Amino acid sequence: MNATTARVLYIDDEENNLHAFKASFRRQYEIYTANSAAEGLKILENISVHVIIADQKMPLMTGVEFFRSIVHTYPDPIRILLTGYTDIEALADAINHGDIYRYITKPWNDLELHNSIKNAYDAYKTKIDLRNKIAELEKTNDELNRFIYSISHELRAPLVSAMGIVNLVKMEGLFESSGEYWSLIETCSNKLDYYVQKTLQYYKNSKEISTHTSIDFKALIPSLIDLYSFTDKETCFHTDIKQDIPFYGDAFRIEVILGNLISNAIKYQKEDSINKKVDIEIQVRSTEAEITITDNGMGILNEHLEKIFTQFFKIKTNQGSGLGLFIVKEALNKIDGKISVKSNSLEGTTFKITIPNVK
Incomplete structure (x- = not known):
């Protein structure tokens, strides 16, 4: 046998079927046979099998039940079901749940079964190749x-x-x-x-792996305002922070989220405005923190609202890197947070986010 020969495991409680299968396909494939699900499992523990064929009607465990029992421990082998009677409900359920690749009726036709095994082996190789390429891409x-x-x-x-x-x-x-x-x-x-x-x-x-620590928004918000407003002292901030209970969350990502939103609220003010302002409201509850950041800046066009969280998307003013809001969305996804935005050129922009309170 060369290294590219498909290894096929056939499980059937009828010895005659096992002998017939081995006699028909031993020249094309590396064949392993078992007369029970338990014996088949022992073979899987020691041999890397590419294709598994199981008879549906076996004592103690049916073919479908066997496939389901190994779907997590041995997910790679492609599974083919042999059945000598029609059980449409069992077959449909097995196919819909991904337990089998194909089913063939007994007595089988050698050519049909051969083509099924060949296609199954091709599917196996494709699955492994795809996994290897994904691993290479992830590494790169x-x-x-x-x-x-x-x-x-x-x-x-x-x-x-x-x-x-x-x-x-x-x-x-x-x-x-x-x-x-x-x-x-x-x-x-x-x-x-x-x-x-x-x-x-x-x-x-x-x-960075998410870690949960205690967060005091009454201390965090003023420090972020000081950090990002040093270049623009004209923008006035009004804060309304209601936090009477402890809040626990990912301090790094919450600072990234709020820092980017505060930075944008300053950056996208109208240059000729004499009343630049940003309102920050925070309501901390036992389950979540609801944060609203509103500015009276230049606003965002409706046609851009669906794109602002896209990587490298920048509005016509060509300010920023196009990464800020993308990073905000990615950070929120990491901590199961949500964000929504309302904006127009007359009133400015309002971002509303919710962040789970992880206790």
Whole structure:
């Protein structure tokens, strides 16, 4: 037998059928036979079988029952049912639940059974090939993500140094000494730092295991507002946080979610507005936290509302990286949260999210 020959296990309580099967197909396939479900299971424990054929009408356990009993422990072998009588309900149920690939009536036709085994073996190889390719893709994707994370992390060191130099120039009163050059360097450095941070957020969100800790929204929200509003002191924040009970959740992802939404609420204000404002309301309940973030900014067009959570989608203003809301949605998916959005160009945008209170 060469390495590509299909290994076939045939289970039937009638010895004559086992001998006939082996005599008919021993030249085409590597044949194993068993006269009971228990004996068939022993063979599976020691031999990697590609195709399993079982008779439906066997004592103690029918063919369908046997297939169901091994579906989790031996999911790969392709299953074919032989039946000498018509049991439409049992067959339909088995097929619908994926327990069998095909059924053949007895007495079988050698050519029909041969073609069924061949097709089943092809299906087996396709399944294994697909699994191997998925594993290779996952490995490649993981390596790519780790590479991007490493590069992004390394970029931050020289970038922070450049931003530090700009701050020193400001402190020494030389910021305007070279026209717009220092301002351009500062703008480009800030933009690059923003992209790097979003890349790191994306990587950490996709890899980090969810851990639940106590979260105090009354302390968290002001710290996030201070962090993201330092570049725009014109936007006024109003907060209404009702938290009288403990809340437990994934602190990292909740900070990522709220940080991106607060950052966007500031970033997408109308430039000529003299009344920039953001309202944040939080209601903590025993089962969940309901958070509403409303701004009176430029709003989002209806045609864009369904796309804003798509990776790299940016509106015509060309601000941002197109990753912020995508990361928000991915982070919410990780913690079983939900988000909805309402927006128009006159009143601004409202994001409403719910996050489970995990006790």
